[in-house]
Amino acid sequence: MIQKIKFFILLIILAILIVIINNFSKIVENNAVYAIANSTSTSDLQLIARAINGEARGEPYEGQVAVGAVILNRVNNSSFPNTVAGVIYQKGAFTAVSDGQINVPIAQGSTVLKAAQDALNGWDPSGGAIYYYNPATATSKWIWSRPVIKTIGKHKFCK
Amino acid sequence: MSKIKNKLYDWKDRLKDRHMLSLVVTLVVTITVIGLYTYKRERDFRQISENRYNMAFFELVNYVENVGTYLEKSLVSSTPQHGVETLTHVWREANLAQAYLAQLPIGSQELANTSKFLNQVSDYSFSLSRKNIYNEPLTQEDLDNLKNLHDYSVELQNTLNQLSADMNDGRIKWGELTQKGSSVFATEVSNISKDSFSNVENNFHEYAGLIYDGAFSEHMTSVEKKGLTGDEINEEKAKELALGYIQTSNIKEVNSLGLSENTDMPCFDFNVVINENDNKESNMTISITKKGGHLAFMNYNREIGAETIQEKRAVEIGKEFLTGHGYTDMKETYYMKQEGIITVNYAYNQKSQYGEIVAYPDLIKVKIALDNGEILGVETTGYLNSHNLRNIQEVKLNPEQAQSGLNQRLEIQSYRLAIIPTEFKTELLCWEFKAKVEESEYLIYINANTGKEEDILVLKVMPNGTLTM
Numbered sequence: 001m002i003q004k005i006k007f008f009i010l011l012i013i014l015a016i017l018i019v020i021i022n023n024f025s026k027i028v029e030n031n032a033v034y035a036i037a038n039s040t041s042t043s044d045l046q047l048i049a050r051a052i053n054g055e056a057r058g059e060p061y062e063g064q065v066a067v068g069a070v071i072l073n074r075v076n077n078s079s080f081p082n083t084v085a086g087v088i089y090q091k092g093a094f095t096a097v098s099d100g101q102i103n104v105p106i107a108q109g110s111t112v113l114k115a116a117q118d119a120l121n122g123w124d125p126s127g128g129a130i131y132y133y134n135p136a137t138a139t140s141k142w143i144w145s146r147p148v149i150k151t152i153g154k155h156k157f158c159k
Numbered sequence: 160m161s162k163i164k165n166k167l168y169d170w171k172d173r174l175k176d177r178h179m180l181s182l183v184v185t186l187v188v189t190i191t192v193i194g195l196y197t198y199k200r201e202r203d204f205r206q207i208s209e210n211r212y213n214m215a216f217f218e219l220v221n222y223v224e225n226v227g228t229y230l231e232k233s234l235v236s237s238t239p240q241h242g243v244e245t246l247t248h249v250w251r252e253a254n255l256a257q258a259y260l261a262q263l264p265i266g267s268q269e270l271a272n273t274s275k276f277l278n279q280v281s282d283y284s285f286s287l288s289r290k291n292i293y294n295e296p297l298t299q300e301d302l303d304n305l306k307n308l309h310d311y312s313v314e315l316q317n318t319l320n321q322l323s324a325d326m327n328d329g330r331i332k333w334g335e336l337t338q339k340g341s342s343v344f345a346t347e348v349s350n351i352s353k354d355s356f357s358n359v360e361n362n363f364h365e366y367a368g369l370i371y372d373g374a375f376s377e378h379m380t381s382v383e384k385k386g387l388t389g390d391e392i393n394e395e396k397a398k399e400l401a402l403g404y405i406q407t408s409n410i411k412e413v414n415s416l417g418l419s420e421n422t423d424m425p426c427f428d429f430n431v432v433i434n435e436n437d438n439k440e441s442n443m444t445i446s447i448t449k450k451g452g453h454l455a456f457m458n459y460n461r462e463i464g465a466e467t468i469q470e471k472r473a474v475e476i477g478k479e480f481l482t483g484h485g486y487t488d489m490k491e492t493y494y495m496k497q498e499g500i501i502t503v504n505y506a507y508n509q510k511s512q513y514g515e516i517v518a519y520p521d522l523i524k525v526k527i528a529l530d531n532g533e534i535l536g537v538e539t540t541g542y543l544n545s546h547n548l549r550n551i552q553e554v555k556l557n558p559e560q561a562q563s564g565l566n567q568r569l570e571i572q573s574y575r576l577a578i579i580p581t582e583f584k585t586e587l588l589c590w591e592f593k594a595k596v597e598e599s600e601y602l603i604y605i606n607a608n609t610g611k612e613e614d615i616l617v618l619k620v621m622p623n624g625t626l627t628m
Contacts, residue, residue, distance in 0.1 A: 006173070013190075017186070062458060079274050079275045080274060082258075086261045090261055121502055127426065128422050150419040
């Protein structure tokens with residue numbers, strides 16, 4: 001009987017240790033990622049590319065350019081911040097910013113830099129959109145009420 | 160009692176076995192230490208965040224108050240000179256207020272109207288101050304607008320002061336606002352603050368926005384598209400037109416993605432799947448406008464092979480493509496080369512009795528692949544928005560007169576007539592002077608009728624092309 005209790009206590013302690021160590025390594029890992037992000041320059045092109053990388057990595061090329069275009073459309077819109085950094089880092093604007101995906105380094109052979117460059121050069125496949133959402137994951141009721149311009153890949157682009 | 164005591168002693172003895180006791184104690188102590196450490200770090204980070212939000216909020220309160228004060232002053236300003244000073248202050252304070260508003264931990268939809276108000280106050284004051292600089296007095300309409308703006312800013316001020324009082328009294332904490340899944344009390348508190356900001360928003364739902372000559376003016380969104388000529392077409396015709404732009408013959412299929420609505424330029428969108436050489440597929444997207452069947456944009460993403468085409472040749476290819484599709488008289492202005500693709504800007508050159516005038520607003524951008532000269536992308540928004548045959552009446556100033564007002568240090572290399580866009584989508588006819596000072600090159604635009612210096616562009620020659628800033 002005592003043996004069993006000892007065994008269970010040991011098990012519980014081990015479990016707690018594992019949980020804590022896991023979280024600890026996540027903290028360390030996140031720090032490493034932020035360190036990488038801090039060492040690269042963040043001009044508008046880089047920022048937009050990283051935002052696209054965080055938001056639309058797996059999307060078709062047109063979808064990536066469209067995300068970049070949404071960022072620029074917001075800069076030009078009076079209801080949003082007036083700079084690329086302001087728009088991207090506005091609270092709640094991009095989930096990739098809230099969960100740190102924006103700091104993931106851009107993979108080799110990724111098209112996001114080309115997409116960001118196209119968006120900066122004026123290509124706007126979103127048709128002037130200032131909002132977009134993924135209908136499969138969007139939880140906000142408000143975003144569903146926005147008028148849809150078109151759908152590209154997994155995202156619906158709206159005014 | 161003694162039974163428990165015996166049990167405890169029994170435990171102690173068992174724990175002494177093989178240093179179990181020390182092991183267990185070490186584990187417990189380690190876990191506690193780690194736990195305390197992470198908790199403290201979390202608290203520190205939260206404190207830093209809260210401090211920044213507080214700073215942003217109090218800066219916002221301060222700047223909005225200043226906006227109100229300066230607006231009030233501008234209403235009674237007597238001389239244009241003093242008017243400029245006061246309005247410049249409004250511009251600066253409103254601009255900063257907007258910047259700090261954007262830093263608050265509140266969602267964009269809640270702040271949209273307030274943001275718009277601050278942007279328009281800032282922008283409007285800027286455009287009015289420019290009026291004053293040229294000694295134009297403010298009209299009654301301007302003064303009425305300023306009065307309105309002042310009233311709104313006072314409302315905003317009052318709401319922010321109430322919020323500020325709430326925060327100072329500890330009724331609201333940012334930490335609870337930003338926390339998700341907080342306790343009932345916290346959510347109640349966060350509701351108050353969110354509601355207060357929603358109140359700010361509600362006060363502004365009546366703020367319909369100003370119409371004036373500025374980048375954020377209301378009329379910007381409903382500007383007529385001069386280049387979008389022609390009748391409406393249907394999807395079939397659009398598909399036909401789209402195919403006409405594709406150069407490659409390895410088309411696997413053309414998918415129609417439908418008509419895009421709720422936009423000021425409805426287009427039929429097509430996705431073209433193209434077979435590449437080694438059994439790879441790539442996609443091209445083409446958008447044809449519903450009105451007139453114009454090409455809105457085209458974009459083709461594929462891997463680029465080794466470069467074989469010279470930049471000059473690529474620019475020619477782009478020009479031939481445009482001429483072949485009805486865009487005549489387009490001449491290159493600037494280009495940028497990156498990773499085997501060259502993006503060239505072409506502007507429309509209008510013939511007139513004064514020679515060729517380059518119309519910069521009528522801009523088409525073409526992407527050409529440097530491995531085989533294929534057209535990878537076309538972007539025509541500028542052209543469709545502005546292109547029309549301008550009625551060039553007399554040009555009051557000749558180049559010598561226009562040149563006389565230029566900075567003495569400039570060494571003029573060439574000049575020509577140009578039409579340039581303004582920030583608020585109007586156009587100006589100017590003499591464009593290309594000039595050099597020491598090692599830097601500039602483009603200076605002098606209004607061809609008034610002699611006023613409209614704009615200066617710094618030419619940055621970069622290894623991958625020439626850009627203007």
